Amino acid sequence: MKKTKDFEIIEKDPDILEAENKETYSATNEDFKLVNRDDYAQDQKFETKPTTFLKDSLKRFSKNKSSVVAAWILGGLLLLAFVVPIVDTSVVSKPNSYEVYLQPKLFDAGTGFWDGTKKYTNIAYDVINGCPDSNDFVSNAVSDLVIDSTPSLTNSYSAFATGGYVQFSALKTNSYDSLYLETVPMVESQPLQTTVSNTISFSFGDEEIEYYKLAPYRIDIIYTTYELVEGVLHTNINTLTLKDYSKDYSDYTLDVSALLNAANPGQSYYYDAHFQIVMDCTKSDLPEEERDAWNNCILIKSVVFETDSTSENYVTAFTAPSFTDANEMIGRTKESADQLTVYANYWSTNGNKYLYHASMYACSFTYDTYQAAFGEQAQTIDNIKMNEYIRSGWCNYDYDIGPSSFEKLSEKCPVVSVSRQETSHAGSIVSETLYCSVIMYRYRGYSSMPRYLLGTDKSGRDMLKYTFEGLRTSLLLGIITSAICFIFGLCWGAISGYFGGNIDLAMERFTDILGGLPWIVVMTLCIIHLGQSFGVFALALCLTGWIGTSSLTRTQFYRFKGREYVLASRTLGASDIRLIFKHILPNAMGTIITSAVLMIPGVIFSEATISYLGLGLQGMSSLGVILSSNQAELLQHAHLLIFPSVIIALLEICFNLFGNGLRDAINPTLKGEDGE
C-alpha cells in the first residue's frame, strides 16, 4: 500500500465544523498546507506481519464457538478411538463366556447409579428355596427382594408354578372351524357319527384313550358334543372330568357306555365298569375377551381316574394317579421320566398341549451382575488347581485328612472353604474333586473385582473397548473413503470443468447415470459379489461417493476459469496443468475440502445403514455392526445400544458443526448459508 504524504487535511472539531457550516464556510488556502515538500516519499513497511490464508481461516474459525467445541470433541473422540483399544487390556476377539451381560459399573455396588446392578421385576419366585428363579439368578447377588402378595397367572410351564388347566389345541382346517388333529382315521361305526373330523388321543402308560370330538352339523352350535370313546379299555376308569371352554355354558356329563351301546347295538365292546366323562363347560373362568379365542381348544381342569375296586379283572396300572395340577402334568412331559413316581408317567396327545392360567408368585429385586459373575460361589475344583494354590503359598490342604484341613494363608487365595472331597481312581491316577466355596474373580485370575465402565455384551466383550474399536474402524473407513473420493472427484471434476465442451458433456452423462443409482443398490451389489471386507466397503462407498465432489469441483472450475487472472496467465503462456493447479484449484480448494470433511459422517452413516441390512463388516467391529447386532437386546440390555448410539450421534453432530465452521472459515463469502 502506498501513501504519499503530499497533503494533510487539518482536521477540525466536527462541532465547530457544523457550526461553521451553518454560516458560510469557505475554504481558504491556509486550510491546505503542503507538508514535506522536500521529502522523498517512499513506501513504508507494514508494522504488522502479513497474515497467511491459513492463519486468517483459523482466526475466523476460532470465532465460531460451537465449531471449536465440536472440533475439540472430535479430537477427543479420535484420540480415544486410537488410545482406548490399546490401553484397555480386556480381550475382545476371544471374549469370556462367564462375563456376559455385565452392567456398566463405575461406582461400588449399592450406590444405585452406574454400579453394575440391574433391577428385575416380575421374575418367578421359588417358594421352596426362597429365592428368585435359581436357574438364572445367583442368590447371593440378589438384594431388595420384594415378593408379590398375590400370585400371577401364567400360561407357560414353570418349575415354580402350581395349578392351572391343560389346554389342547391344534391347527385350524379350512373346511371346519374346529380342531384338526391328524393321524387317527375315522372308523365308520362311530357312535353319533356325524362329520367326525378330529380326535385327540392321549395315553396313560401303555393304555391309549382316544378322545373324539365330533364336528357339528351347524357352525353356530360348535362343540356341543364331546365323547370319550374307548375301544380297548382294559381299565376301570370311572370319570374323566373335562373342562371345556367352548361356546357352551353348562356342565356336561356323558355316559359313554350307554352311547356306545345305543350307537352300535350288538357290538361287543369290552369295558369293565361304569365309565363316564364329565364335562364342566362353564366358561366363566375365562376373561370375557378371551372366550372367542379359545373356541378351538379344550381346557381340561383336572383329570381324576377312579379305579373301580370291585373289578377283579386285573390289577390296573392306574392305582392312584390323580393329576389335579396342570402345571405338574405339563412338567412331567418336559422333565425326565425318572423323576416320576407314579405309573402313568406320560401324557401325550396328537395336538398341542399348553398350560393355561397356572399361578405363580413373582418378585422384584436388584441384581448385582458383578457379584453373580465374580462373587463367592460354590465351585468344584480339582487337585491340580488346588496344588497350584498350595505351591503359591496361598493355602494349606491335606488330601488325606479332608476338608477340615483347609487353611487359608493369603488373601490371594480364591478358595474360601472346602465342604466335601471326592476321590476317584482311574488306573493308577488318583484325582480329587473338591467342593469349595470360591471367590470367582480370583479363581478367574483377576486380582480385584473387574469393573467394566460400559458393561459387557452377549459374548462377554468389554463394550468400552469394543465400541472404541468400532469407532476406529468407522473413522478409518470414513477418512479413507473421503480421501479417495476427494482425489478422484477432484481430478474428474477438474478435467470436466476445465476443458468443458464435448469432454464435459460425455463425462457429465457418465456421472448422471452413476449418480442415478441409489447408493444402497450399489453397496448391496458390491457386497454380495465381492464379500464383506473393509476393502469392499471402501470401494463400494467410493463408487458413487466421488460424484458429489466432482460436481462441486466442476462448478468451481466453471466459476474461476473465466476470470481475468486466469486469462492473464494463459496469455503469458501458462500450460493447462499450471493453470489448473496454480491458479484455479487454490481458489476452489476451500469449498471442496469442506465437502470432503462433511462426507466423513455420511460414510459412517452409510456403513451403519448397510450393517442394519445384515451386510455389515465381517471380522471387524464398526459402530454399525455393534448397533445392528445389539438391536435385538433393546428390551433386556439397553445399555448395549445407548453408548454406541450416543457416540454415533455425537460423531455426526460434531462433524456437521465442524464442517460448517470450516466452510465459513475457509470461504467467508458463504458465511451463514446452510449448505448440505
Next chain:
Amino acid sequence: MWKYVLQRITLALITAFIILSLTFILIAALPAKQIAGTDGQMFAFYTDQVRLGFAIDLPQDTTGYGTFLWKYTDSTGLYHVWYKKPILDQYFSWLGNIVTKWDWGRSTQIKVNVSAMTIIGQRLPVSMYLNICSVIISVPLGIFLGIMAGLKKNTLFDHTVSTLVMIFISIPSFVVITFLIWIFAYQLGWLPTQWPSVLDPTDQRVLGFIIPVAALSFGSICGYTRFVRAELCEVMSSEYLLLARTKGLTKNQAIVRHALRNAFVPILPSILAEFIGILGGSMILESIYGIPGIGFLYITALNSSDYNVLMVDMAVFTMIGLGAGIILDLSYGFIDPRIRMGAKK
C-alpha cells in the same frame, strides 16, 4: 418448457434403462439359490422359468450346457433337467417380458412363483401410508418452526430451534427410532413395541403409527425448518421487502404478501421431492419396527437371496430417486417461471 420436460424424461428413462440393465446382469451373475418350496411348486416355478425364457428344459442330463438348476420326474413320468440360460439370453428375455407382458420375474423364496410385482404391490401401501402421515405432520410443523425462527432471527427462540435442528438433523434415524422404542414402548409402555398386525384392535394399530411416523418426521421437520429459515432470512433482507415497507405496508402485510410468497418458491418443490424420496429412506426403520413395507421387503429379499424380488425393489428405489430429481427440477419452472432449468446461456 415442454421440450425441456420431454428431454428430462427421456434422459431419465435412458438412465433408468442403463441402470436396470446393469443391475439385472449383475444379479443374474449371482449363483442361484435353491427354491424354497415343495416339489410341485418347484416344478411349476421352473416350467414358468422356461416359458419366461430364463431357463431351458432338457429331457436328459447334458454336460457343458450351463449352470444346472434342478431335475425332476413329473407325474406323467417325463424326466426334466433345467439349466440356466446364458446371462445375455436371460437379459433379452427379461427385457422382452417387461416390454410385452410387464412381467418382472417371479419370487423364488418369499412367496414361491408369485410375480415379484404383486409382492411389491402388496407391500407398497404400508410404506405409502407411513410417508403420507409423516409428510402431513412434518410439513406444517417444519414450515411453522422455520417461519418463527426466521422472523425472530437471533433471539433465544431462534437459537434454541437452530440448535435442536442441528442436533436432530445429525442423529441418524435408526438411533432416533431405537430410543423412541426404548422410551415409549418399553419403559413407559404407552405404544406398541412393534408394528401391530392386521388382527390387532384398531386403537393399537393407530398407536402403532406413532413411533415410525415420529422417527420419519424428525429429520424432515428439521430439514424444512432449516430450509424455510434460511430462505426467509434471505428474503427478509432483500430490497423489494424494504420497498414494500416504504410503500406503507405494515410489517405483517409485507411478510405475508411478499416475503413468504417468495420464500416458498424453493420450498414447495423440495416438499414434493422429499415426499417421493422419503419412500426409500425408511428401510432400516421398517426393519427395526417390523413394518411390512418395501424397505423391509428389500432386507427380507436380500437376506433370503430372493434376487428377483430384490431386483424389482431396487428398480422401485431407482425410479423413485430419478422421479424425485425430475419433479424437483421441473417444479421450479412451474412455480417460478423466471427459473429455466437447463436453459442455455
